[in-house]
Structure formats: C-alpha cells, structure tokens
Amino acid sequence: MENQYDVIIIGAGVVGNAIARELSRYSISVAVLEKELDVSMGTSSRNSGVLHSGIHYKPGTLRARLNVLGNSMMADLCNDLKVKINYLGKLTVAQDEEEVKSLHMLKEQGLANGVPGLEILEKNEMRKIQPNVGGIKALHSPTTGIICPYSLTIALAENAHANGCHFYLGHAVTSIQKQDDLFEVNAAGKRFRSKVLINSAGLYSADICTMLGIDEYKIYPCRGEYLILDKRLDGTLNVLVYPAPHQGKAGLGIHLTNTVSGNILIGPSNEYQDDPEDYACTANIMALLRKEGHDLLPNLTTSDFIRSFSGLRAKQTPPGVGGFKDFVIESRDDIKGFINLVGIESPGLTSSPAIALMVKDMVEKLLTLEPKGGFNGIQSGITGYFHQLPDEQKADLVSQNPDYGEVVCRCEQITKKEVLDAISNPLGVRTINAIKYRSRAMMGRCQGGFCLPRIVQIMEKEFGYKPEDYLLNSRNSQLFIGKMRQELV
Structure with missing residues (x-):
C-alpha cells in the first residue's frame, strides 16, 4: 500500500534525524514527517551548538547517561558525516x-x-x-565541545535519505489513530500507515501524545x-x-x-x-x-x-519551578508500537546519537532488524567550507570545477559551487534558509546584502525560478510580493 512503512518518525530535528539514520542501517522501511519545509527549522538550529560534557545532570538519569555516551560518539559521527567539530x-x-x-x-x-x-x-x-x-x-x-547544530542535523537527514529513508517535508501531523496493529497518521491531506510510530516532535511532542489519548505530559x-x-x-x-x-x-x-x-x-x-x-x-x-x-x-x-x-x-518544568526534568524516552505498553520522546531539551544535541541507539533497541523489540548490506554511513564531499581548505586543495578543486573559483558571498567567502550544491540538496529543499544553512552564504557581516541578489539570479537563470517561487523558510514567507515597477510600453 502507498505510504505504508514499518516505522514513521514525527519530527526532523537532530534527534529524529539521528534515529532515522540509525534505523536506515536495517532492512526496514522508514519515513520522517516534518511540518516545516526543511529539516532543522526548530530548536535544532536555534541553540548554542555546545557538546556538553555531562556535569550538569543528576547521576542515574537518562540526561546524564545519554549526554556522556553521546559526547563520546560525536567525534566519529562527525568524521563520517563531514561535520566540523x-x-x-x-x-x-x-x-x-x-x-x-x-x-x-x-x-x-x-x-x-x-x-x-x-x-x-x-x-x-x-x-x-x-x-x-x-x-x-x-x-x-x-x-x-562545539559543533554547528544545523550542519549536523542536515547531514544526519541527508545520510538517512541516501540510505533509503523517505522524508515528507511540509507535512504537519493533524491526527493519529491506532487500528489493529497499524498506526494511521494524517498529515498534509495524506494518510500514512506504520507498524511503529516514533514521536520526536520536540516542542509539539505533548500535542502528538494528545492525539493518541495520552494526557500526562505538557511542554512549556x-x-x-x-x-x-x-x-x-x-x-x-x-x-x-x-x-x-x-x-x-x-x-x-x-x-x-x-x-x-x-x-x-x-x-x-x-x-x-x-x-x-x-x-x-x-x-x-x-x-x-x-x-x-x-x-x-x-x-x-x-x-x-x-x-x-x-x-x-x-x-517539562513550568514557570515558577524552572530547573530540569529528565528526558522521557519510552516504548508504551498501553499503545504497542508507540515510542515516545518528550522534553528532549539540552543536552539533546549532544545526546542525539545515544538516543538513536536507545530507540533502535526499542524498535528491535517490536520489529525484526536485519542489517542492510548496502548501508553507507560516510558522506561524500569536504569537511567544512572551501575557504578553510589548504591552498593546494583549493587549486585542485578549482581546476576540476571553475565554480569553486567564483565567490558569491564575500563576507563568508562562499563560492558559487557551494551555493549550487546547497540549492541542489538531496532533500530537494530550495528555500532561502535552506541555502543559508547548507552553505553559510548570507551569514556574514552584511547578512545577505551583497550575496542574496546574486543567489536570486542563480536560482532564476539556472533553476528557472519565478519571483513568486522564492520562499524564506515557509509557505507563507514569500521573498517577493507584487511588482516592483510597471514596465514601460
């Protein structure tokens, strides 16, 4: 049946994408539903990018254990995904x-x-x-340590996608029903079914719980x-x-x-x-x-x-209480097949690879997980950005592709090739923020004053974009509205 999967993950933040990548190692079908038009549009791109050591959390809690384990896993993960750390x-x-x-x-x-x-x-x-x-x-x-949080989140998603995971962006979940052994999830006017449903919706995780009749959680x-x-x-x-x-x-x-x-x-x-x-x-x-x-x-x-x-x-702690409450990561006994993640705030970024392993173990108790022979966890390309490379490597790349020799973003020294790669990303996202987060163009002192018009020209000439096609990040964020001038006849 169309849109039927073994596992559906709700939420394409760093934790949801880490889970998707971990599950893409196995011979099961996995889909991710995300309400925004790109991954990493919420908390996962809006934080300090700190990899915490594990000193701040009470011993014996999930926060403490997953923080320390995730910190120890991050160097190898970033090496595989070409993410700077x-x-x-x-x-x-x-x-x-x-x-x-x-x-x-x-x-x-x-x-x-x-x-x-x-x-x-x-x-x-x-x-x-x-x-x-x-x-x-x-x-x-x-x-x-420090890391670029949105670079990691995007890399996890793109690697999961390369290994067969399906991403449905712009698909906000509106209702969920459990029918026999399958979950029926409605999102963006489409119906999806899965044997296992994973709630990784972050700020909206309690809302997802409510759709399944779980009212014990609240997010502040x-x-x-x-x-x-x-x-x-x-x-x-x-x-x-x-x-x-x-x-x-x-x-x-x-x-x-x-x-x-x-x-x-x-x-x-x-x-x-x-x-x-x-x-x-x-x-x-x-x-x-x-x-x-x-x-x-x-x-x-x-x-x-x-x-x-x-x-x-x-x-999970309300105003007047403050402090921290432990992560909720549970495979529900009352709703078989529902794996629930609630209150994954800091150190969620650091903990993400460890959370993915924990969730994989939960999925393995519900489904048979056989390793996929063709899994490739190594991202192609360079680590970091072109301007950070040694001069000899730069010269070699320019000789292979002259677009590396044309600087589009002067503040960040981002080249046309890097902008083109960002526009042509594997997830097919072509918002302005998608280009920004993947290339770092528009992130310097002038905040896009010089390079944004050049990027608009590239999208128009090489990808056929019309003025109404340009979005900042969501369907209601048009970059151009109406005509700037009436052409003289």
Whole structure:
C-alpha cells in the first residue's frame, strides 16, 4: 500500500534525524514527517551548538547517561558525516565562595556520570587557559565541545535519505489513530500507515501524545535569545566560559560560546512563552546581552554585534519551578508500537546519537532488524567550507570545477559551487534558509546584502525560478510580493 512503512518518525530535528539514520542501517522501511519545509527549522538550529560534557545532570538519569555516551560518539559521527567539530573545553567560573560550592557539586556529579578530566582551577591556573577571565575559581571540563547544530542535523537527514529513508517535508501531523496493529497518521491531506510510530516532535511532542489519548505530559516553551558577534573577535576565547549554575534556573545562564564558524555567541536568556513559535528578539534582553558582552569582552564595539536570534526549549518544568526534568524516552505498553520522546531539551544535541541507539533497541523489540548490506554511513564531499581548505586543495578543486573559483558571498567567502550544491540538496529543499544553512552564504557581516541578489539570479537563470517561487523558510514567507515597477510600453 502507498505510504505504508514499518516505522514513521514525527519530527526532523537532530534527534529524529539521528534515529532515522540509525534505523536506515536495517532492512526496514522508514519515513520522517516534518511540518516545516526543511529539516532543522526548530530548536535544532536555534541553540548554542555546545557538546556538553555531562556535569550538569543528576547521576542515574537518562540526561546524564545519554549526554556522556553521546559526547563520546560525536567525534566519529562527525568524521563520517563531514561535520566540523572542536572539543575545546569549558571553564565554569565562580565569582564568590558560595558559587565555588556549586563547582565542587558539579565536579562530584560529573565524576559520578563518568565525565573525564574534570579539575577545579585556581585563578592563576584558569587564566593560563583563558587570559583575563573574571572569577576566583573555575571548573575545567576538557570534553566540552562545539559543533554547528544545523550542519549536523542536515547531514544526519541527508545520510538517512541516501540510505533509503523517505522524508515528507511540509507535512504537519493533524491526527493519529491506532487500528489493529497499524498506526494511521494524517498529515498534509495524506494518510500514512506504520507498524511503529516514533514521536520526536520536540516542542509539539505533548500535542502528538494528545492525539493518541495520552494526557500526562505538557511542554512549556522557554525562549533563549542570543547575539552573534563579528568574526573580528575570532580567537578571543580559547575555551567556552560559563557562569556557575544557580538552583532553579531554567537554563545554564548567559555565557560566551565559540562557534565552529569563528563567531562568538552571547546568551541565552530564559523566558517562558505561551507560543511555541515565538522567536522574537526583545529590546530589553538585547540590552542585557550587550551589557554582559561588554562586561566579559571590554573591547567590544557596537559594530561587533551583527545579528540576533532566539530558540525555544521544550521544557517539562513550568514557570515558577524552572530547573530540569529528565528526558522521557519510552516504548508504551498501553499503545504497542508507540515510542515516545518528550522534553528532549539540552543536552539533546549532544545526546542525539545515544538516543538513536536507545530507540533502535526499542524498535528491535517490536520489529525484526536485519542489517542492510548496502548501508553507507560516510558522506561524500569536504569537511567544512572551501575557504578553510589548504591552498593546494583549493587549486585542485578549482581546476576540476571553475565554480569553486567564483565567490558569491564575500563576507563568508562562499563560492558559487557551494551555493549550487546547497540549492541542489538531496532533500530537494530550495528555500532561502535552506541555502543559508547548507552553505553559510548570507551569514556574514552584511547578512545577505551583497550575496542574496546574486543567489536570486542563480536560482532564476539556472533553476528557472519565478519571483513568486522564492520562499524564506515557509509557505507563507514569500521573498517577493507584487511588482516592483510597471514596465514601460
């Protein structure tokens, strides 16, 4: 029957795509349903991109165990998927003796979780790692790292797709029924059936539960706002710098975070929201982040702040409670075949490959999983971006394809070949944000002021795009509306 699968996954964030890739190793049919027109359009692209070491979570919890395991798996995964990663370490800094107690608590908790290399440093020792850092002591966690979260999410999806997984983008799930041994899922006016249904819908995971009559979960969206700093400051931070945690806070506090692209992030804030798609950046929080930035990096200038953005955490703890609740990852006894993931907030990115293994084990108790002979977990292409390659490799690529020699995005030094590859992505997504997230064009100082018109020309001349075809990210985000001028006759 058309649109019938062994497994359907709802949600194409980093966790859903990690599960899809893991299951694509086996001789079963797998589909992913995603309400947005591309993967990684929600929480998975709107976060700090930090690979956490595992110091922040209570021993014995899923968060703690999957965080440490996922951290240990990430280097090999990123090597296979050609995703840039850097384990640069983190200093969690105490400003007074009360906060020093928090550092000792974190160290004990981390050691219990199996986090290697933890050490509490005196002021002179921590300043050898990060000159001019404030505070009186710091906990050093060397296995903390950074990654591009949307690059990983996209790579997981594209590799799963290459290994036979079907992606249905722009397919919001509207209803679910269980009929005999099959789930019937309605999405975008189509009917899908599967033996196993996996809920990886993030901010909407409780809504999916409700469709199946499960009312024990509730998600409280919690917004974190960020500022992005110009690459002029690349090299300012040798490690990530976090404040010591305070009991009951919804996040880990405002901090400075390196990115693998060379920018620095300031944030995130923590404000509960009613709307799971309220990605506003607010004047009061932007002012707070600027102040924090100036306090930590006194040489900052106004022109160093090049962009703001926000993301939403899928928290299970309501306003007034804050803190963290453990992940829900369960194979339901009352609804056989339903594997339910709820409240996968931080460290969901770090935990994603470990979560995928855990879910695979659950699926294996429901279906026979025979390894697929033709599975290929290695992505082709280069790691990172053309401008980061050695000159000899650049020259070789230009000789093979002259489009590598034409720069389209001056700020990020992104070439025409990279833009063409982004437009021609395996998932068939041609929104402006799809090109942006796959190539990094439009992410520099001018935020697309120079390169966006050139990208529009490429899409028009080489792909036949008309003005009404250009979308930023969703069906209701037209780039061009109406005529700019009436041609003279």
